Amino acid sequence: MGLKSFVDVSEGSHFPLENLPYGVFRRKASSEGADVARPAVAIGDYVLDLSAVAEAGLFDGPHLKGSTCFSEPSLNKFLEMGRPAWKEARSTLQKILSADEPVLRDNDALRKKCLVPMSEVEMVLPIVIGDYTDFFSSIYHARNCGTMFRGAENAIAPNWYQLPIAYHGRSSSVVISGTDVIRPRGQGPPMGSSTPYFGPSLKLDFELEMAAVVGPGNELGKPIDVNNAADHIFGLVLMNDWSARDIQFWECVPLGPFLGKSFSTTISPWIVTLDALEPFACQAPTQDPEPLPYLAEKTHVNYDISLEVSIKPKDHNEPSIVTKSNFKHLYWTVTQQLAHQTINGCNLRPGDLLGSGTISGPEPESLGCLLELTWNAQKTLSVGKSSRKFLEDGDEVIFTGCCKGKDYNVGFGTCTGRVLPALP
């Protein structure tokens, strides 16, 4: 059986002692005021306030003793400290939360100060994101999109097999799970005349992604070796790269996606660390052709993370599952992505976000966006008692991700957003 905490962790919880994902929370507005944002880890149905743990002097290892990293309103300072500090935090937290350890368990006042029920908090964006990159690393997604728009013969361009294709996304509009998404307005392809369509997007979509959160960065001009790349990655989040397909298709030649993506990108509140994911590491797909030396890694792993997308239309009582995929399907690993991004000398900074690209799997039921699921609106997808080609106003899109162990889960919770109507 798994590790045992004195905090109640229900069976199937995403947040047992083995996980301890990091986020930033605020107590919900109360008469007492005190709504400053500070770092926490999740345990069962509680958040553990790391500023309170630090204040109580419980971080007593060499890296964290006396550090103010948990008094910050974001995790960036902690991210910058690197793996030795992360390991130390994990071991301290697993110790003070364990069933055998009295320091919190038997100190009512301190325990109440440190452990706050999730129902009493609001999660906020856990990181300050300097730059956000979005990759394109699922071969199934690349093949499907290519087939749709260029035909099966030219589906995947030859560069795709040689490097993890990516583009820069918009960091200002990355929002936390639960934030409503206003349907964007913009130009779409001309429909029967030479004037483009203008108005609310008619092809609003989700993209099932995960993103790596960068820990220590690198200096401009100093690439990160692929075999050290894991030390620069703190953990992973769920990410919905909302996409307006009509806007995207019309604008993207020749410089790529822009307004079709920049209106909102949602991430989950909890960052699951690579340390917590390690038991779920699995061999990544064999790459053919072999990658160039700077992308050839000694440890070529993905993580076995089951992913699910549900849609809850406005008038439905329950969400309906529309796809099931897995992070392990990615052709290019996060370490290869990170090494590639820096090979030209580009500098990463703590808190930078590396999106995986849409995570489609090989089966028809494992496609990561409506564009693929409905083959660009040529088919309809059933959603409970309704059906969809693209998203409708009022739809709530819910991602969930979980590593399923024998005795416990290491989960990501959910990443959600509801579609609001466009501005008039």
Add this chain to the structure above:
Amino acid sequence: MGLKSFVDVSEGSHFPLENLPYGVFRRKASSEGADVARPAVAIGDYVLDLSAVAEAGLFDGPHLKGSTCFSEPSLNKFLEMGRPAWKEARSTLQKILSADEPVLRDNDALRKKCLVPMSEVEMVLPIVIGDYTDFFSSIYHARNCGTMFRGAENAIAPNWYQLPIAYHGRSSSVVISGTDVIRPRGQGPPMGSSTPYFGPSLKLDFELEMAAVVGPGNELGKPIDVNNAADHIFGLVLMNDWSARDIQFWECVPLGPFLGKSFSTTISPWIVTLDALEPFACQAPTQDPEPLPYLAEKTHVNYDISLEVSIKPKDHNEPSIVTKSNFKHLYWTVTQQLAHQTINGCNLRPGDLLGSGTISGPEPESLGCLLELTWNAQKTLSVGKSSRKFLEDGDEVIFTGCCKGKDYNVGFGTCTGRVLPALP
């Protein structure tokens, strides 16, 4: 004749009393220490330390009195305050620097505290850049690139005439003028085999651009009207969007430029305000087809800014001019760019950078990058006693930009960078 300051402003100076561009400086390392970065304006061969001016209580208008915006290490806080504060600062500074005004002129101690010779300071990046966007707004540049790679018939895609095409660039690697640029390594197209080239870029280029610096931003979901867009733009800088053409060409299908651009982008230290540029406003090119209503602006202006690029090879004593262009050639104006960028609800933040795209003019001598000047290395360009197809190690690239009035200039100074050899 122009305005007269008690500070000596030589004829032809870029920085007379009519200009007063903003930057952030640090005194060069000295025994006294005191090398904290703070805002300044340029006047003649001096920088005027705005923190010292504020400390002396000379900002006495309603917006700036008591404000700490000039005690910051960047201009972001001042940018956020908007045009009323900018106008007030300009009028205060033009007054206290004028030949008739004794407050600084006749106070030796205060004058020495406030006015520092440029030779004694180092300029630093004046803004914290959240997101950096690069547009593609010169029709000459778009047509030349299109002709080179897709033939004259398909040179410009139909979307280009309907919207200001753009992509997100990398904000972490935006550097200040004078910073060396290490030749990036990366993948290029396969040459005679199926394996891509890997190594130092063989096609390193400059791109002659200017960039708009965003003042007050907008909330996510709330587009900025094109007719209010100018109030969200603080000013302009010179920008060199260094480009590795081989890396760019190989990677850019289907998601656009990435590592071919993200290794360095250089901006000039001085931000010239729209207020200082106003006398040089000129009608922007007529647009055909007419832009959609959200891009149709009442005041459709560019600025008449003469631009020059010189290259100084390592073994040359003098730089040689390689191109002369003008900001007024841009088809899409900065206000249209800004309105377009927010039409989908995307939020801008103070300090965001909107690059113009390569500013090529109609004549062969006014092309804004080596790709065009040498037609992708099919021709050679003479550079003094040498010649170039693309940049060589040791080359210094020098941009300069200036509005030439009858009695005075409003100039941008220079934007420079020297190419260092790639990592081994």
